[in-house]
Amino acid sequence: MTLSTHVLDISLGKPATGLDVALFRIDGEHREAVASATTDDGGRVASPFGGELAPGFYELVFHAGNYFARHGVTSFYTEIPVRFRTSDANPRYHVPLLLSPWGYSTYRGS
Secondary structure (H helix, E strand, C coil): CEEEEEEEECCCCEECCCCEEEEEEEECCEEEEEEEEECCCCCEECCCCCCCCCCEEEEEEECHHHHHHHCCCCCCCCCEEEEEEECCCCCEEEEEEEEECCEEEECCCC
16 A cells, blocks of 8 residues: 655745655564655655555654745744554555644645
8 A cells, every 4th residue: 555645835825846755664662664755846745755665553744834934934843743543444545634833734635
C-alpha cells in the first residue's frame, strides 16, 4: 500500500510549501524512521511516501514550528504527530493536514 500527504496553510490560504514531514513505523513502544521529505510547491509529498508500506501503525510528524519560523511567524505547535493504522483492505492512503499557527485539522483523504 502507498501513502501521500498534502498540507494547506489556511492562515495564508495556500499550500504549505517547504514543510518538513517525517514518517515512522510504530511497533509497540518502538518508533522506526521510514522516510522524510519536504512538501513541494503544491504542499504535497507525493505517493509513494516511504515506498510500499506493510499493514500496521504509522506516524507522520509535520514540523510546523520550523515552517512558520521561516515565514517569521510564531507557532503554538512545533511538531504535529498524526498516528494512523493501515490494512490490506486499502491499497492507498492519503493524510491531509490543514494548518495555521494556532490550530490544525487532519482527516483520511481519498
